[in-house]
Amino acid sequence: MVAAVAVGTVLIADEDEGDRTTSAPPATATATTAASGLAAVPSGDAGLPSGAPSALPSLLARPIIRPEQAFPSTSVRLKDGSRYARVDLSTTVDCARGVSPELARLVEQGEGCSRSTAALFTDTERRSQVTVTVLSFERVEDASRVFTMTSTDPVAYQVDSLDPPAEAGLPTVPPGSAGVSRRAMTVRSVVFANGRWSDGTKTGEAELTARTEGLLQRVDDTVATYEEGRN
Incomplete structure (x- = not known):
């Protein structure tokens, strides 16, 4: 099964702070909300992805992927x-x-x-910081809905x-630094990657994009391998 990947560069300015329940030392998370305020959230089932495997029921019987597996x-x-x-590694059941x-x-x-x-990653020169997040769902339809909406309006x-x-x-x-955002979908999870330069610079977008996409693909492959029962 080939995972769906959303492409296109999204520049994100970080403003608001949030928190997570962590399995490692606590970290502060930052996020941006849309300038226009809260938008209505669409409801209803997104339906199964067109590439859903015939063995989907048995795959969904597997437990949700654990942090140490992702x-x-x-x-x-x-x-x-x-x-x-x-x-850093952070996990919570409150998505x-x-x-x-x-x-x-x-x-x-x-x-x-x-x-x-x-998980937060940095390169050997510690110039970039890339956060990769895995949101896992009980139903494929719910994961598909989230992937579709985040691809349509990633800000x-x-x-x-x-x-x-x-x-x-x-x-x-x-605060206010630009970044690159990418996302992908596996069987029942949506994987997000946000890349930023450690010094907040707004240049070097192509290089930052390559780093962000590389780590997204690595984690996406790991999650897909587990969820598709290939390990």
């Missing part, structure tokens, strides 16, 4: 040879925390979201970026 390594090497360190108000209301529709797990329906914990030795990205 992010098994503290050191990651991508296919292009670049290396990243995981400096409405750490997301924009619009997305919070969306994830609570249907049977809701079962778990949100986020309103967005996931927070983690700020690094003090022990990571990384600077907190300055």
Whole structure:
């Protein structure tokens, strides 16, 4: 099964603060809400994705992916040879925390979201910070709805970026810094990646995009392998 991936660059300015229940030292999360305020959240089933496998019922019988399964390594090497360190890991069963108000209301529709797990990565030079978040759902329809809406309006329906914990030795990205956002869907999860430069610079968009997409693909492959029963 090929995971769906949303493309297109989204520049995000971080403003509001939120929090998460963490399995590692607590981290502060920052998010942007739409300037126009809260928009109405669509309801109703999105239906099954066109590429849903025939073995879907048996795949959904598997437990929701655990944090250590979604992010098994503290050191990651991508296919292009670049290396990243995981400096924070955060997880909660309250998926409405750490997301924009619009997305919070969306994830609570249907049977809701079962778990949100986020990890913060930085490169060997510690120039970039990429947060990858996995939202896992009981039903494929609910995951599909969230993926569709976040792809349609990624500014309103967005996931927070983690700020690094003090022990990571990384600077907190300055408020208002631009970033790159990407998302993908597996069997029952939506994977988000937000990339920002540690110093908040607005240049180097192509390089930041490549780093963000690389980590998104790595985590997406890991989650898809588990959810499709290939491990």
